[in-house]
């Protein structure tokens with residue numbers, strides 16, 4: 296008994312989390328480009344419990360039935376089938392008032408049947424996003440751990456399935472200093488599994504990844520394919536373009552080739568998509584892809600060879616009462632609201648939004664800026680932090696690089712200009728160029744208020760320089776903004792990636808009176824007056840008011856009120872009309 300006693304205590308004294316901190320899966324190992332493949336959804340009713348003291352790990356509740364340190368069947372403190380049930384995908388914060396501010400571990404579980412449909416089929420489980428750490432347990436075994444709250448991850452489960460399976464998703468939304476983002480950020484920390492949980496059946500040899508893009512200069516499409524399994528070649532078809540080509544697969548399963556085409560170019564005015572089909576050894580991968588060119592030359596940005604002023608707006612991924620768990624209808628409304636404002640681009644801040652957003656933007660004709668949450672101060676000198684940011688960058692780019700609407704990858708937002716941060720960002724830019732040389736890189740760089748210029752060292756390494764500035768709100772002297780623009784002459788496009796002011800919808804007063812709609816409208820008029828003609832793009836902050844614990848005063852009450860539309864997504868403020876009139880008449 297004594298010996299067991301020690302074991303028992305030692306288990307109770309070990310921090311259970313570190314015991315199960317297995318190496319996180321990464322994009323290189325696990326990425327699946329599904330295109331338009333059929334998926335079998337595991338969404339719907341799951342049993343759920345918050346797990347404030349990590350009892351799930353501490354008492355090894357993933358074992359069926361759970362046993363205690365003596366190997367005895369433990370009294371069942373956590374009977375899954377008696378837990379409350381929630382609908383996935385969702386954020387637990389929105390399930391019940393008592394969970395609103397809960398940050399920690401939550402456990403989701405359900406059972407599901409499995410019957411093979413084809414001899415030798417391979418089965419992959421894919422989770423669209425879980426914030427922030429997600430451990431996946433299948434039939435009592437830990438099969439994966441993923442870190443990063445906004446990108447998909449997949450794992451092969453072929454040899455772990457039985458006819459009746461129990462899956463457990465243990466999600467930990469705790470903010471930690473070495474995570475990406477770190478401890479402090481101006482949006483709400485929604486926890487849980489808030490995008491689709493699905494499984495996909497593949498043949499023994501299948502197309503794991505495909506990237507199809509128009510060459511930035513020549514009339515050819517570049518095709519890069521990764522085949523998992525034994526294949527000697529792939530076949531590419533685009534019927535509308537009379538493309539019918541074979542490409543060899545090398546020993547590493549990679550196929551790369553260029554095919555001469557003259558496609559109708561995708562643009563916001565003409566969002567033309569082509570059905571691309573790639574086959575190999577009985578597997579077929581398809582996607583609807585638009586072909587266009589984006590380039591930065593001198594101070595300007597060019598789409599399909601035409602100079603384009605980017606008329607944009609920023610937005611978070613949030614809807615009332617459902618947090619990050621947007622439906623397709625929510626996403627369509629967000630994109631329609633941007634188009635009605637007169638925008639041709641949206642900045643999806645500050646993290647990867649749902650993959651459907653870029654699919655819908657492809658169809659609806661609006662450009663996108665996408666980014667990873669390398670936000671404010673991070674542990675730029677920590678290996679774990681760099682590895683997480685690099686993996687999130689890879690997962691985002693590999694997920695969305697077939698989307699014509701995406702034209703900018705942003706590697707950071709308002710980060711302190713240190714050497715560690717510069718090295719960190721340069722490595723992210725290198726990943727962007729390695730995985731996708733067809734798009735532009737940018738970052739929300741810092742303005743040097745003392746020297747009245749943009750002197751961020753990162754400017755040298757991005758294709759497009761973006762700055763966040765809040766003249767008229769945090770700083771009152773608009774003349775400084777004039778000086779900054781005059782003193783910051785680059786041979787690169789310069790955009791404003793955030794500017795704006797707070798206003799509580801329906802609160803009226805006069806210019807100079809903070810949080811009135813009139814003052815917000817005044818700031819927009821002055822910003823437009825000073826910046827017009829001097830920028831390659833303008834992306835004010837922000838389309839909708841949004842939840843954040845950082846904003847607690849009588850006008851904000853937990854919301855950032857810089858939206859042009861209030862958090863209900865129904866009330867346009869006076870400033871909405873100022874920006875709309877500028878965009879539609881520019």
Ligand code: GCU
Pocket residue numbers: 481645708709763793836855857
């Ligand atoms: C910063 C930051 C935003 C924030 C905004 C604000 O620039 O990038 O995330 O919400 O300013 O102050 O409202």
